[in-house]
Amino acid sequence: MQVQVNTSNGIENKDALERWASAELKETLSRFKDDVTRIEVHLSDENSEKSGGNKRCMMEARLAHHQPIAVNHHAPSMDEAFRVATSKLKRALENTLGRLRDRRDHASIRKDGVVDVEPA
Numbered sequence: 623m624q625v626q627v628n629t630s631n632g633i634e635n636k637d638a639l640e641r642w643a644s645a646e647l648k649e650t651l652s653r654f655k656d657d658v659t660r661i662e663v664h665l666s667d668e669n670s671e672k673s674g675g676n677k678r679c680m681m682e683a684r685l686a687h688h689q690p691i692a693v694n695h696h697a698p699s700m701d702e703a704f705r706v707a708t709s710k711l712k713r714a715l716e717n718t719l720g721r722l723r724d725r726r727d728h729a730s731i732r733k734d735g736v737v738d739v740e741p742a
Contacts, residue, residue: 623648623655630666633700639665643704650708651683654715660684661711665700679703681711691718 625647627640643663651658664680680694693710697703 623651623658624660625663626660627663627665630664633665633667639700646704647708651712651715654683654719657685657719658683658715659686663704665704667700668696677703679707681707683711683715685718688718691715 625644627643629636629639633639643665647661647663651661661684662682664678666678666680668676668678676696677698677700678694678696679700680692682690682692684690691711691714693707693714695703695707695710697706
């Protein structure tokens with residue numbers, strides 16, 4: 623699983639933030655490593671010229687043989703935006719991949735034209 627972290631111009635300590643975000647995602651989402659090929663993270667400060675600012679974290683997980691899954695979160699701090707977006711992405715992956723596995727693991731009720739009827 624490859625993690626790519628992109629930051630906007632208003633973000634300080636980009637290198638450290640990128641290393642930390644990559645390590646956190648690889649640890650948190652390690653159980654999906656066989657299904658997820660790449661995760662793209664976009665961190666931005668939407669009001670960087672103003673004090674306070676609104677931090678945004680957008681994540682997109684690229685799945686093997688399926689449509690990508692994207693989530694985002696706005697928060698007062700970059701840490702909160704990243705952690706909540708990570709949690710949202712984990713839930714979205716669990717739901718999507720769980721449904722796909724359920725569909726794949728169910729046996730067919732069809733038995734090649736043979737109707738299985740129990741006597742009354």
